[in-house]
Amino acid sequence: MYELLRNNIEKKIPLTNEEWELILENVKQVKLKKNDYLQNQDSNSKYEAFVLKGVFKIYQMNESGAESILFFAFDNDWISDVESFYHDKLTRYNIKALEDCEILVINKNDKTKLFKEVPKLLKFHTLLIEKTNIVMQDRLLDILNKTSKQRYIDFINKYPVKAQRINDRNLSSYLGVSHEFLCKIKKTI
Incomplete structure (x- = not known):
């Protein structure tokens, strides 16, 4: 199953076996049951995650108790609250499993270390952020138009x-x- 992650990365950048081993040393597999939370709103986001199997909803709960779903994450998707993960701010979103899920997680310190050990991962990260921005812009335009x-x-x-x-x-x-x-x-x- 970890090959799904390698294939995801290698669509953008090639990896040597040594680089792949370094990545594996820095990620941890986590299993979540349906309705478990990867992240709760107003907490600290400790992880960036790659979905090996399952579906997540990324949503915000408003003051009246209604939820607004921003995105869904499926197999082969990345999920995190970027602002919370990188800037140590409280999360604005809940990330909840809609099915039994398997994910690979990395914390901020390990990711920073990995960027130093495998510098070309910065290029992958940049491409991932660009893709995410495009998806968010498309979603906003859809809502508006x-x-x-x-x-x-x-x-x-x-x-x-x-x-x-x-x-x-x-x-x-x-x-x-x-x-x-x-x-x-x-x-x-």
Whole structure:
């Protein structure tokens, strides 16, 4: 399963076997059960994680108790609260397992050490941050410029297999609509 991580990295940069061994020395495998939290809102984010298996929702709980899902993370995705992880600020998000999950985690000190031992990982990190920024910009533009129905259609067309792993309550939160409204959208399609 660790090969999923190696393949993810090597899509952007090549690794020697020695560099791969250094990476393995600095990551730790963690298993989470469905509904376990990797991170709780208003805590300190201790880890950056790579999803080997499972689905996570990244969301914020507002003062009235409603949740707003920002993203989902699936197999082969990276997850963390970047601001909290790198700047020691309290997290703004919850990261919750929607299925039984297996992840690889790295803490900030080990990641800093790894950047020194394998400097080309900085390039990978930069490319990862660029990709994340593009995804966030696209999500923001979708929210600003598309109807709920268009966002739903785009989501199920772009992620047909992934969409089957998310229940309607979570999908409606992600789309920013009520569960009832999502049901109406689905009936019209």
